Amino acid sequence: MAIREVLKMGDPRLLAPARPVEDFASLDLAQLIVDMHDTMRALNGAGLAAPQIGVGLQVVIFEVNANPRYPDVDQVPFTVLVNPVLTPLSDVMEEGWEGCLSVPGMRGLVPRHAALRYQGFDAAGQPIDRSVSGFHARVVQHEVDHLHGILYPMRIRDLRYFGFTDTLFPGQNLQDD
Secondary structure (H helix, E strand, O other): OOOOOOOOOOOHHHHOOOEOOOOOOOHHHHHHHHHHHHHHHHOOOOEEEHHHHOOOEOEEEEEEOOOOOOOOOOOEEEEEEEEEEEEEOOOOEEEEEEEEOOEEEEEEEEEEEOEEEEEEEOOOOOEEEEEEEHHHHHHHHHHHHHHOOOOHHHHOOOHHHEEEHHHHOOOOOOOOO
16 A cells, blocks of 8 residues: 655656556556555545556546535545546536646636446456446546546636636635545
8 A cells, every 4th residue: 555646737647648458467456556546545536547646557546425525516436447438428518627636736617528438447357337427427537538648727628717726716625636
């Protein structure tokens, strides 16, 4: 178990596409997932992608469970998603505020598909196939973007809605995602 350093925007490793996982029985993969989990929990994140801790593999984790930072959103079950494929279920887009552990102290209004299907594998290589909407869909898209070298500021349409969290939301004590 280890809490790993999270890379920050500007580090070129965050822009590199991640490689698919090929060996689900690897001890390195198991340790990576434990480290990701420990890091996400220690930083109160909603999700984390392997490239954010310097590992160029297609692995993301996410969870929102009674998080005081997200009191009005549905819970998102703890999920390890490996080699994900996202398929939008409609052309409907929703804008929502996002933050990121790799872009500390900032928030931006980001358009995302309102509903999508995600497919991939769990940590043991068993298939995952879920259709989700709302905040769950937003979290998955945010994390999977990291696997393609995309950080949320790259998706912001209007930079008037991008700034420091304490300036945009004074007195709300929001943390990074």
